[in-house]
Amino acid sequence: MEEDSRELDARYYMPAFSRTMKIVRGAGSSVWDDQGREYIDCVAGIAVCSTGHCHPKVVAAICDQAHRLIHCSNLYYVPNQAELAEKLVGITGLAKAFLSNSGAEANEGAIKLARVRTGRKKFVAFAHGFHGRTCGSLAVTHKPAIREPFEPLSPACTFVDYGDLDALAGAVDKDTAGVFVEPIQGEAGVLIPPDSYLRGIRDICDDTGALMIVDEVQTGMGRTGKWCAFQHTGVIPDIVTLAKGLASGFPIGALVAREGLEFGRSEHGSTFAGGPLACAAALATIGVIEEILPDVTRKGERFMNGLAPHNPRGRGLMIGMSVGDRCPEVQQTCAENGVLVNCAADGNLRLIPPLVITDEEIDTALGVINAALG
Numbered sequence: 001m002e003e004d005s006r007e008l009d010a011r012y013y014m015p016a017f018s019r020t021m022k023i024v025r026g027a028g029s030s031v032w033d034d035q036g037r038e039y040i041d042c043v044a045g046i047a048v049c050s051t052g053h054c055h056p057k058v059v060a061a062i063c064d065q066a067h068r069l070i071h072c073s074n075l076y077y078v079p080n081q082a083e084l085a086e087k088l089v090g091i092t093g094l095a096k097a098f099l100s101n102s103g104a105e106a107n108e109g110a111i112k113l114a115r116v117r118t119g120r121k122k123f124v125a126f127a128h129g130f131h132g133r134t135c136g137s138l139a140v141t142h143k144p145a146i147r148e149p150f151e152p153l154s155p156a157c158t159f160v161d162y163g164d165l166d167a168l169a170g171a172v173d174k175d176t177a178g179v180f181v182e183p184i185q186g187e188a189g190v191l192i193p194p195d196s197y198l199r200g201i202r203d204i205c206d207d208t209g210a211l212m213i214v215d216e217v218q219t220g221m222g223r224t225g226k227w228c229a230f231q232h233t234g235v236i237p238d239i240v241t242l243a244k245g246l247a248s249g250f251p252i253g254a255l256v257a258r259e260g261l262e263f264g265r266s267e268h269g270s271t272f273a274g275g276p277l278a279c280a281a282a283l284a285t286i287g288v289i290e291e292i293l294p295d296v297t298r299k300g301e302r303f304m305n306g307l308a309p310h311n312p313r314g315r316g317l318m319i320g321m322s323v324g325d326r327c328p329e330v331q332q333t334c335a336e337n338g339v340l341v342n343c344a345a346d347g348n349l350r351l352i353p354p355l356v357i358t359d360e361e362i363d364t365a366l367g368v369i370n371a372a373l374g
Contacts, residue, residue: 021335026053029357031340039335040365042353043342047186047218047318050245051288052354058248061284062277069276074269080279087286088256091227092240095259099252099274103217103243104132106253110178110239111136111155112268114211117261120177123155124210126162128345130187131180131215140180143187143345163193165200172204178211178239179204183229186218189348190313190320195233202235211238211261217253218318221245222289222355225297225316232315245355248288250281292355299362303351306366310373319351320344323373333372339365 005022022034029052031041041053051058065079072078085097098113100106115121125131125140132141139153147153155177160167162185172179181201185191198214205212214237219229223245230237238261243253252274272278300316312321323330324347331349334341344350353365 028052028055029354029361037338039338039340040353040357040361040368041340042351042357042365042369043340044352044354045249046244046342047223047352048244048249050221050223050355051248051285051292052356053249055248055284055288055356057288058250058281058284061280062250065276065280071272071275071277073271074274078274078279079276080283081274081276084254084274084279084282084286087283088242088254091286092256093236094240094256096262097254097256098263098268099254099279100243100270101251101273101278102132102253103215103241104134104137104253105270105273106217106241106243106255107131107137107140107180107213107215108134109255109268110180110213110241111140113239113255113257113261113263114178114213115155116263116267118177118209118211120175120210121155122175123157123178123180124168124171124176125157125159125180126182126185127159128162128185128188128191129159129180129182129215130185131182131217162188162191163197165197165204168201169204172208172210174208176208176210178213180213180215182215182219183233184219184224184315184318186318186350186352187344189322189344189346190318190350192313192315198230198233198235202237205238213237213239213241215241217241217243218352221285222293222296223316223318223352225293225300227289227293229315245289246285247278247281248285250278252278252282289355296355299355299357299359302359302362303366306363307369309370314351317351317353317355317357321349321373323347323349330369330372334368337368337372339368341369 025032088097131137158171220242239257327343327347342350
């Protein structure tokens with residue numbers, strides 16, 4: 001990284017991030033830093049670059065749309081927006097979509113929709129869950145270190161242990177607007193509950209009238225081998241939120257809701273959300289994922305089998321391992337040997353590579369990761 005760039009960053013950019021490397025180029029499952037070093041990217045922008053870096057079909061869709069119209073207000077019909085909504089309804093099996101600029105915004109929208117349609121104000125979420133860093137999404141995010149400095153937060157939220165249906169049943173009552181749940185906890189380190197867990201949440205919500213809100217921001221768009229992780233269970237949520245892998249790195253989020261759950265006129269809005277460029281990128285991304293989705297489960301099994309001595313947890317191309325205090329060291333050693341991996345919470349190593357990663361790249365990454373793990 002050029003020294004003047006470091007100095008500019010230190011002088012002018014708020015120090016909210018810890019970083020040492022500058023990535024300047026990407027193609028497929030590889031990225032290059034400003035020193036020309038190549039890496040197999042098993043971080044993928046934190047599960048964002050679903051089709052790899054700069055997929056030709058996504059690049060072409062963005063460039064084509066940029067030549068015609070970059071932005072117009074939601075006061076008008078927006079190119080590609082209705083077509084994307086139709087795709088998202090088909091993918092999730094729900095009824096109506098609303099677009100946003102991020103996963104946090106999608107979850108903010110879900111909070112608003114649950115409150116306005118149920119008339120209730122409170123929420124229940126889970127220990128170690130993560131739903132965003134805006135004040136509303138942070139209110140339903142558990143991690144005390146990032147939540148407590150900004151309290152008091154709204155809406156009111158009760159947290160229960162992930163996987164404990166008895167505790168959930170005791171926390172959900174007639175004042176609960178919704179239950180926020182990740183089908184697999186990503187930021188916590190890829191924690192996977194039994195499939196029966198989502199069924200239990202669905203039953204509790206049905207019994208109380210609370211809405212079941214499934215946060216698929218990290219797990220969605222093919223990451224686990226199906227379009228959405230809830231689809232492994234047979235459960236149908238009331239609201240699903242999506243973002244990270246939806247447009248291959250172009251900022252976009254979405255909430256999709258069942259029949260009878262929708263915003264009325266002026267109940268929600270956004271200047272940039274669902275713009276022509278974002279929707280074009282998302283439609284192209286969905287087209288690519290449709291082609292590669294059947295192979296995601298097999299690729300995930302190849303990773304899992306190669307990591308078997310380290311007791312990995314995973315579904316599709318979303319894999320975690322408990323490494324403990326060594327995690328930063330392992331992450332650094334992998335980077336020094338050409339593979340980017342990520343330390344999630346509590347010493348968990350997380351692998352969330354592009355869905356287009358090849359068998360050869362998987363095997364190369366496995367050699368580096370296994371050597372780093374020792």
